[in-house]
Amino acid sequence: MRTVESSRWWEELSALAVDGFTYLDYLTAIDRGTHLDLVAHVVNPDTVEHLLVVAALPGDSAVVDSLVPLHAGANWHEREAAEMFGITFTGHPDPRRLLLRDESAAPPLRKSTPLPARVDTPWPGAATAGGDDAAGRRARRQLPPGVPAQWVAEGP
Amino acid sequence: MSHNDEIPAAAHGYIALTPAACTSCMLCVRECPSWCITLESHAVQTSEPGARRPTTVSVLDAFTIDFGLCMFCGICVEVCPFDALEWTPRFDYAASDRSGLVQAIDQLSGSGDQR
Numbered sequence: 001m002r003t004v005e006s007s008r009w010w011e012e013l014s015a016l017a018v019d020g021f022t023y024l025d026y027l028t029a030i031d032r033g034t035h036l037d038l039v040a041h042v043v044n045p046d047t048v049e050h051l052l053v054v055a056a057l058p059g060d061s062a063v064v065d066s067l068v069p070l071h072a073g074a075n076w077h078e079r080e081a082a083e084m085f086g087i088t089f090t091g092h093p094d095p096r097r098l099l100l101r102d103e104s105a106a107p108p109l110r111k112s113t114p115l116p117a118r119v120d121t122p123w124p125g126a127a128t129a130g131g132d133d134a135a136g137r138r139a140r141r142q143l144p145p146g147v148p149a150q151w152v153a154e155g156p
Numbered sequence: 157m158s159h160n161d162e163i164p165a166a167a168h169g170y171i172a173l174t175p176a177a178c179t180s181c182m183l184c185v186r187e188c189p190s191w192c193i194t195l196e197s198h199a200v201q202t203s204e205p206g207a208r209r210p211t212t213v214s215v216l217d218a219f220t221i222d223f224g225l226c227m228f229c230g231i232c233v234e235v236c237p238f239d240a241l242e243w244t245p246r247f248d249y250a251a252s253d254r255s256g257l258v259q260a261i262d263q264l265s266g267s268g269d270q271r
């Protein structure tokens with residue numbers, strides 16, 4: 001894995017392509033909570049060496065150079081990462097949405113974007129072992145792991 | 157026709173429940189990332205001969221797995237401290253409507269109608 005500055009994303013990937021990493025396997029992002037990690041997996045088809053290249057992007061201004069002029073195959077990957085994570089790829093030749101229809105939808109793979117099903121569905125784990133009146137007391141209220149408390153629907 | 161002989165015993169086919177081993181601890185329900193397990197239980201007091209105080213135990217009333225939502229990750233099987241859940245190679249539980257994929261104690265434990 002190689003960590004690079006997001007301002008040098010294009011330069012680093014270009015240099016790697018000159019070094020033989022000419023095949024872009026995939027490009028995606030990960031929401032780390034504090035920032036986004038933009039991830040590209042490149043392969044050298046002659047040596048079958050492969051490398052993960054990672055650049056941190058601030059969540060509130062996630063802007064980076066498009067790799068499409070370098071790797072034509074980055075086109076759909078960047079369109080997907082753009083709509084899923086709210087990243088702007090500067091210089092992308094065709095920055096339309098790829099999978100999502102709703103132009104106004106918040107990027108669904110950002111951890112700050114509520115997932116409607118998790119908001120609407122009462123969590124089955126909220127029930128208490130032994131029933132609500134087990135031994136005449138109610139156990140401490142449990143919350144589903146990994147779901148912000150304000151998203152959780154009240155049980156029936 | 158059955159191909160059960162050819163499927164490894166631990167294949168992620170179907171999750172079987174042994175109700176007698178389940179203590180209604182809710183761990184599987186809470187850990188399931190798909191929220192597809194439900195459990196209902198009630199508490200009863202039991203007195204063991206010679207014990208100083210009665211103990212409260214949970215009695216399992218209902219347990220369902222919605223195989224329409226389950227992603228066969230196996231987390232429930234892993235977390236169950238009492239080995240009440242286990243993988244079985246069963247695969248033939250297709251249903252003609254959505255509700256048929258919600259399997260209850262009878263089906264999960266193999267004690268009732270397998271369809």
Ligand code: SF4
Nearest residue numbers: 188226227229230232
């Ligand atoms: S296998 Fe995974 S998704 Fe299915 S019931 Fe178990 S924990 Fe839930």
Ligand code: SF4
Nearest residue numbers: 178179181182184236
């Ligand atoms: S984790 Fe095991 S013992 Fe606990 S409720 Fe689930 S099946 Fe029952």
